[in-house]
Amino acid sequence: MPPSASKQKRLAEKAAKAASRANKGSSTETPGDTASVNGSSVNTPLTSVPGSLNASTDDLTSMAKLAIATDRSAAGVLVSDPKSRDIKIDAYTLSFHGRLLFENSEVTLNHGQRYGLMGENGSGKSTFLQSLAERDIEIPDHIDIYLVRGEAEPSDVNAVDYIIASAKEKVARLEKQIEDLSVADDVDELALDALHEELEELDPSTFEASQ
Numbered sequence: 001m002p003p004s005a006s007k008q009k010r011l012a013e014k015a016a017k018a019a020s021r022a023n024k025g026s027s028t029e030t031p032g033d034t035a036s037v038n039g040s041s042v043n044t045p046l047t048s049v050p051g052s053l054n055a056s057t058d059d060l061t062s063m064a065k066l067a068i069a070t071d072r073s074a075a076g077v078l079v080s081d082p083k084s085r086d087i088k089i090d091a092y093t094l095s096f097h098g099r100l101l102f103e104n105s106e107v108t109l110n111h112g113q114r115y116g117l118m119g120e121n122g123s124g125k126s127t128f129l130q131s132l133a134e135r136d137i138e139i140p141d142h143i144d145i146y147l148v149r150g151e152a153e154p155s156d157v158n159a160v161d162y163i164i165a166s167a168k169e170k171v172a173r174l175e176k177q178i179e180d181l182s183v184a185d186d187v188d189e190l191a192l193d194a195l196h197e198e199l200e201e202l203d204p205s206t207f208e209a210s211q
Contacts, residue, residue: 071096072095072127072131073095073096074092074093074094075091075136076107076137077090077137078137078138078140083140083142085111085142086109086111087107087108087139088107092104092107092137093105094127094128094136101123101128102124116163132147133147164207167202167204168204171202175199178192178199
């Protein structure tokens, strides 16, 4: 499925910005100066730097991101209220290098909730997050999106146990805050009520349900 017109426009703008940065200095390009990004051969201009023939790191990064975005194709319909802080996308389809990852799926992300992605390596988790971060589907501008790239430290703990352990730590912190506020000389009832509500929303009694 070809990229949408809005996505093509964003990709063109990114390419123009990368070319503009490269043209600021004296640049040379040789037939052998190509980089392979996700299986695609991309020409990378070399920027003249005194005492160095290394390509600009910023240019390489921008072009690598552009190549990845070009190889990724996403389509869907934003059905949530454009003014809402919730996101709901219907008929979401995502492919990467021609490989179909999601087809006619529903994506729902509600404000205030936390979500975890579970799946085998290569199943499309990172590609899905990149698709959201790059706004392949027109997500409203008032919703900020940050994508942190990094890998978790190796561990023998499975994903479910890790999430449960993190939730238990949060419960312990909330209970400690509630205890400290309760014995304070000047009790902040509003803050205390907010902490109790947050603790109830976590519902610790459900933590072991999936074990």
